[in-house]
Amino acid sequence: MQYSEKVLDHFQHPRNVGEIPDASGVGTVGNAKCGDIMQMFLKINDDEIVEDVKFKTFGCGAAIATSSMATELIKGKPLAEVEQLTNEAVVEALEGLPPVKIHCSVLAQEAVQAAIADYRAKKENKQKEEAPKAE
Numbered sequence: 001m002q003y004s005e006k007v008l009d010h011f012q013h014p015r016n017v018g019e020i021p022d023a024s025g026v027g028t029v030g031n032a033k034c035g036d037i038m039q040m041f042l043k044i045n046d047d048e049i050v051e052d053v054k055f056k057t058f059g060c061g062a063a064i065a066t067s068s069m070a071t072e073l074i075k076g077k078p079l080a081e082v083e084q085l086t087n088e089a090v091v092e093a094l095e096g097l098p099p100v101k102i103h104c105s106v107l108a109q110e111a112v113q114a115a116i117a118d119y120r121a122k123k124e125n126k127q128k129e130e131a132p133k134a135e
C-alpha cells in the first residue's frame with residue numbers, strides 16, 4: 001500500500017491532538033466495520049469562527065492522518081466554510097489515499113459535521129433557556 005509523504009507526516013506528527021474541555025461542540029463518530037473511533041472538539045466564537053480544534057482518534061494510521069489534516073483545514077475558518085468540508089478535500093490535501101482507506105477520510109468529515117451539529121443543538125437549547133417564558 002502506497003502512502004503519500006503528507007499522509008506519513010500527519011500520521012507520525014499529528015496536529016491538534018487532544019481535547020478542548022469547554023468545547024462549543026463535540027462530535028464522536030465510528031465505523032462499525034473497522035471499529036475505529038474519531039472524536040472532534042470545536043471551539044467556536046461569537047462570530048462563528050472555528051477558533052480552535054482538537055481531535056482524538058482511536059484508529060488506523062489513515063484515520064489519524066485524515067483527522068489531523070481536517071483540523072488543519074478548518075482551524076481559523078468561518079463555520080459556514082467549515083460546514084462545506086468534504087472528505088475529498090481532506091484526501092486532496094493529503095495528496096491521495098489508497099482506495100481501501102477512503103472511508104477513513106469519510107470518518108473525518110463526519111466527525112467535523114457531528115461536532116457542528118452538537119454546537120448547533122447546544123446553541124438552540126441555550127436560546128430556549130434564555131427566551132422569556134410566555135405568560
Ligand code: FES
Pocket residue numbers: 031034035036059060061062063101103104107
Ligand atoms: S481503517 Fe477504518 S478508519 Fe481507517
